[in-house]
Amino acid sequence: MNILKGKITAIKANGTLSLVEIYVDNTPFKTIVVETPDTASYLTKGNIVKVIFKETEVIIGKGVEHAVSMQNKVIGKIITIENGELLSKLTINIGIDNIVSIITKNAVDELQLSVDEEITAMIKTNEIMLSE
Amino acid sequence: MIHIALQKKLTAVDGEMLLDVDFTLKQGKLTTLYGESGVGKTSIFRIIAGLLKADKGLISVQQKTWLDTEQKICLKPQQRKIGFVFQDYALFPNMTVKENLFFALEKGQDKQIIDQLIAIIELGNLENRKPQHLSGGQKQRVALARAMVRKPDILLLDEPLSALDPKMRAKLQDYILEVHKQFKLTTLLISHDIGEVVKMSDHVIILKNGKITEQGIPIDIFTNKRVSGKFQFSGEIIQIQKEDLVYIVTVLIEVNFVKVVAQEDEIKNLTVGDKVIVASKAFNPILYKIDLSNETT
Numbered sequence: 546m547n548i549l550k551g552k553i554t555a556i557k558a559n560g561t562l563s564l565v566e567i568y569v570d571n572t573p574f575k576t577i578v579v580e581t582p583d584t585a586s587y588l589t590k591g592n593i594v595k596v597i598f599k600e601t602e603v604i605i606g607k608g609v610e611h612a613v614s615m616q617n618k619v620i621g622k623i624i625t626i627e628n629g630e631l632l633s634k635l636t637i638n639i640g641i642d643n644i645v646s647i648i649t650k651n652a653v654d655e656l657q658l659s660v661d662e663e664i665t666a667m668i669k670t671n672e673i674m675l676s677e
Numbered sequence: 678m679i680h681i682a683l684q685k686k687l688t689a690v691d692g693e694m695l696l697d698v699d700f701t702l703k704q705g706k707l708t709t710l711y712g713e714s715g716v717g718k719t720s721i722f723r724i725i726a727g728l729l730k731a732d733k734g735l736i737s738v739q740q741k742t743w744l745d746t747e748q749k750i751c752l753k754p755q756q757r758k759i760g761f762v763f764q765d766y767a768l769f770p771n772m773t774v775k776e777n778l779f780f781a782l783e784k785g786q787d788k789q790i791i792d793q794l795i796a797i798i799e800l801g802n803l804e805n806r807k808p809q810h811l812s813g814g815q816k817q818r819v820a821l822a823r824a825m826v827r828k829p830d831i832l833l834l835d836e837p838l839s840a841l842d843p844k845m846r847a848k849l850q851d852y853i854l855e856v857h858k859q860f861k862l863t864t865l866l867i868s869h870d871i872g873e874v875v876k877m878s879d880h881v882i883i884l885k886n887g888k889i890t891e892q893g894i895p896i897d898i899f900t901n902k903r904v905s906g907k908f909q910f911s912g913e914i915i916q917i918q919k920e921d922l923v924y925i926v927t928v929l930i931e932v933n934f935v936k937v938v939a940q941e942d943e944i945k946n947l948t949v950g951d952k953v954i955v956a957s958k959a960f961n962p963i964l965y966k967i968d969l970s971n972e973t974t
Contacts, residue, residue, distance in 0.1 A: 546940070546942075546943055577960075578958075579907045579958075579959045599938075600940055601938060627922060628922075629921040629922035630921050631921050632921050632922045632923065633922070634922045645940065647922065647923065647940075671958060671960040671961075672958065672960075672961075674906045674956070674958060
């Protein structure tokens with residue numbers, strides 16, 4: 546699990562869904578949750594929450610410019626690449642913290658990813674969970 | 678409504694502890710006391726049953742007062758209408774199943790209840806056997822039936838299923854729920870098993886060091902507050918296996934196994950037997966309709 550600590554800066558609720566914006570240091574994250582400020586007390590502007598997402602849900606884009614629907618695009622630098630038979634584990638520094646991405650080894654080879662390279666880590670809005 | 682307010686000094690492993698609780702049980706509901714060993718759960722049961730004296734306390738069951746230390750009222754155990762089931766079955770070994778049940782009858786009580794219980798708890802083909810010829814699950818069914826004979830005002834279940842394997846446990850939980858509903862009982866359960874608490878209880882009371890720290894609807898208490906994921910279950914880790922760069926963790930949820938991919942960092946503080954919450958977002962799972970007409974062909 547990638548767990549980052551951030552501050553809630555905006556909440557847009559509609560029905561039972563909420564679109565929440567959280568700043569982890571200077572990086573904004575957006576997530577959609579089946580909760581509203583009425584059902585979950587931690588959904589309050591200014592609250593510190595944990596931003597949680599799985600390593601296997603972190604997509605890697607080469608370089609920094611990407612026109613994709615992904616709302617969470619974090620620019621970082623690859624610190625380590627660990628290769629298995631089928632999978633590769635990338636540790637990425639995003640400033641205040643590190644995140645981990647697990648992608649196929651094929652993808653690492655195709656993109657010719659290497660240590661120290663600047664990349665964009667992307668996570669879909671609906672793959673991020675929040676916790677107190 | 679049943680009101681229970683108790684105070685008692687207990688000697689715990691690490692010194693003295695003051696048991697100090699005040700709670701109510703709603704008629705016809707199943708309430709669970711949840712907490713680690715030594716927080717006073719069984720002592721509460723023993724005080725309710727009249728087997729242990731409270732330093733100060735009040736127990737009122739509907740309009741009757743069972744205990745009021747200020748008024749010096751304290752009914753004897755046999756004057757309190759209580760059904761008690763423990764982890765060990767405590768059946769009379771020299772009596773058959775049916776005789777064990779008959780022995781629990783009060784003087785002049787209608788014997789019809791015995792047949793009724795035998796039917797609901799499905800003891801029909803066991804009724805002439807002696808306890809030594811019964812499995813653990815069967816013995817516990819008999820103990821449950823026996824506790825029901827006097828139609829108790831409160832049914833007390835002190836970890837009745839903890840000695841049984843998961844499958845038998847799930848079945849017994851169904852029997853208990855069935856009896857609880859059919860007889861509109863007010864039931865108080867002690868359980869360590871979050872899955873069991875969520876499945877069985879209308880209300881859960883969390884105890885710590887002799888005090889109530891939290892109470893409410895089990896699913897709210899145990900899950901939602903921790904993480905926003907709406908696809909949540911509690912289970913037990915059965916196996917942790919390394920595959921390539923990741924770990925595959927097998928978790929038993931009730932009677933189903935699920936597998937979760939995890940990282941080394943997450944595995945560090947997890948071992949087989951640990952209780953865990955398996956969570957995902959409501960967006961991820963797919964629903965696949967089971968077509969029964971296809972299955973039977």
